[in-house]
Amino acid sequence: MSAPTTRPPEPTAPAAGAAAAHTAPKTGTNTAKRVAPQQLTGAQAVVRSLEELGVDTIFGIPGGAVLPVYDPLYDSQKLRHVLVRHEQGAGHAASGYAHATGKVGVMMATSGPGATNLVTPLADAQMDSIPVVAITGQVGRALIGTDAFQEADISGITMPITKHNFLVRNGDDIARVIAEAFHIASTGRPGAVLVDIPKDILQAQCTFAWPPQIDLPGYKPNTKPHSRQIREAARLIAAARKPVLYVGGGVIRGDATEELLDLAELTGIPVVTTLMARGAFPDSHPQNLGMPGMHGTVAAVAALQKSDLLIALGARFDDRVTGKLDSFAPDAKVIHVDIDPAEIGKNRNADVPIVGDVKLAITELTESLRKLGGTPKSNQDSWWEYLSGVRATYPLSYDPQHDGSLSPEYVIQQLGRIAGPDAIYVAA
Structure with a gap:
């Protein structure tokens, strides 16, 4: 399953090699209709990109660096935000959503401790080949590298446990980067992708157009067997x-x-x-x-x-x-x-x-x-x-409990009979 090697966080392609240009990937019921260039805030561009990609559910917790996204998210008629109690829960919920629907799961968190709480679910999704995209807020560009309040190099931290990650450096790149993130997460061997966006980019004006042109040199999963x-x-x-x-x-x-x-x-x-x-x-x-x-x-x-x-x-x-x-x-x-x-x-x-x-x-x-x-x-x-x-x-079997209690195997067997063959089971 073709997973590109991650590199230092840049909004560019994950590997070097022959260029492969694509238009934005489709997910859900997205019709990919063309949107003429327009001026939006970076936060609005994030929400619009997710809407155009057919996303319907996001799992997350608001926090300082990512807070600008929550205003347009609140106004969206297409996106449902599920408020969790811990960012790790958001990540695992997004993974479960992807498991159950076949779509890309989306999680959102703020900078620093919010983003680092996504490490475990991102690693889990990557190991299990589950397509998820994490969108994290980051401190302003001028503060990156200064050990600012709640700053963490989440791109560097997650590099070994994601298929690829991005640090957005220009608001005009938001639509392209998010589209590329979904494309990488859902094609080839599915996996986890992180998009880190500084707060000042989310607050500033940018040019948004759809669909963006995706250019990922070197990322061309081989699907045709020899x-x-x-x-x-x-x-x-x-x-x-x-x-x-x-x-x-x-x-x-x-x-x-x-x-x-x-x-x-x-x-x-x-x-x-x-x-x-x-x-x-x-x-x-x-x-x-x-x-x-x-x-x-x-x-x-x-x-x-x-x-x-x-x-x-x-x-x-x-x-x-x-x-x-x-x-x-x-x-x-x-x-x-x-x-x-x-x-x-x-x-x-x-x-x-x-x-x-x-x-x-x-x-x-x-x-x-x-x-x-x-x-x-x-x-x-x-x-x-x-x-x-x-x-x-050596059959799979279990004996009746001597004290009359119900054995775990019996309980699972009966639940299976009641729930029917289409039930979805989750191992905790």
Whole structure:
């Protein structure tokens, strides 16, 4: 999943390389109609940019440096502000909003301690590939670097935990920078982006026009998987006797759950889903072995350890899954599909690396397998016999409580039955 390297805070592109010009990204129901240049305050330009991007909800707390934004925000007919009790709550709420809606989550905080309280949710969103944008107020430009009241170098602080961040230095750049922030957060491997805006820029007049021209040299996520790698992956799958589909959160981020189901049912390959991929494949499906790793099922762990081919889809070979890398799935070849080239080969060498959008990759892999006649399911008879035996010997089960109390497993099971299959569950 392609995440550009962060640089010192500037309202410029995140990396060097070939230029890629874009118009403002669309989110929500944004129609991207053209707005002629007009004079607004920087704060008004922030609100107008968010409105044009189709944002409908912002989570935040007002404070001195960001306070100018709250006047036009209060007057907005399109934006709803959710007042939280702590900036960290705003960040996690924005992340949850992005999880549930598929849109970019937006959080807002003031300078200094307000901004630093966003560090944990920004790091969390970045690690979990959740698209969020943080807008923070900053002390006036003349005070930056003087250790002014509630000044913090939030761009520098968050550089290691965001996909990119910006320090706005000119009010005329507000629309472009915010549009670029949304584009970076929501494309390639989704992630966290921060936009830091000095208070004097928010209060001063600037020129606002929409849509802005986005120019991000070097930021061009590769979404198209290489056809030769797809063919090689299909060849390995067709020849495998003990394959496993190792599914990560990238399948959910990439909206590839239907394609995964099609691939799994075509091939008959067992499926294990990481914690971030829960829900990507039906729990009730007979091919679902559950979650792998130290908190997973015995069948899922056994499948990975005994496999001769791992088809990793949007997964990063996390230590909670692998344990000691040198003893993880020792006899397995690896097909690794991910939109972030940095993830491929990072923890486990890939025999067939495929960089690209996971939805496109699964679709093309399925088509290639159909041309080969799919994976003969008879190849896996002994494999499924072994896995079924493990699953029967070590099932997920719980015994009745001796004192008559309700076990946690029973409570969750009953809640699931009552809530139905469309309910959204959150792990705290």
